[in-house]
Amino acid sequence: MTSLLLIHGWGFNRRVFDPLLEPLARAGIQASFWELPGHGRQIGVEVAPTLGAWAGACHSHLPRAPQVILGWSLGGQVAVELALRYPKQVQGLILVSTTPRFVAGADWEDGHDIQVFERFAGELEVQYEKTLSDFLWLQLRNPETAHRVVPKLRDALARGGAPTLAGLRAGLEILKTSDQREALRGGLPQPTALLAGKQDRLVLPGAIKWLAGALGIEAVWLTRGGHVPFLTDPDWFTQEVRGFLNAHAGL
Secondary structure: OEEEEEEOOOOOOHHHHHHHHHHHHHOOEEEEEEOOOOOHHHOOOOOOOOHHHHHHHHHOOOOOOOEEEEEEOHHHHHHHHHHHHOHHHEEEEEEEOOOOOOEOEOOEOOOEOHHHHHHHHHHHHHHHHHHHHHHHHHOOOOHHHHHHHHHHHHHHHHHHOOOOHHHHHHHHHHHHHOOOHHHHOOOOOOOEEEEEEOOOOOOOHHHHHHHHHHHOOOOEEEOOOOOOHHHHOHHHHHHHHHHHHHHHOOO
């Protein structure tokens, strides 16, 4: 079987990928996971709130053989950082709903106002469960899809364990401050796939287009998909993952 390392996004844990396990196994793909510091099984782990530090923590757990890494959202940024810092350990990347920069700026319109993240930061201190709930709904534009998918996200939190407040703060600091655009202007040496939903409310289409251009690839769009295409359309998602692995990892 071909191995694939999956990295989840902010506020979640490895169990968010549970609906993929059976279709991936049927496709001959063996999934393994790395959870962000302060999340899931790493609730006791504290790492400096930078992408470099989090990528270093992940690298210390990687096997010697080069890995294909699938990163979703903030997990995608960690995957990119791994590819930049430890290129010999990364065989390929599958980036899902990933942006080089979450926060808008004078030279970046394809992000969110910093006040959105400041509001999340303030609410974490007093009612972090509501903050996570608000974050779930932010990720899905279509109400019908949201009512179908949000319970799956909540179930992942319940089964995999809620993140610590310290882990949430650290991840939010990374979301607020990270900007990978300059490092990515020369592209990446590893083959990369970029999967995205056109109805994503968190990672805007313009950010996906910029990232695809920097990497010299075409993004693969799910027309009615949002921020979690692997939950809304697992068959489509598995097909795209298998196609990439077949082309670049000998599946």
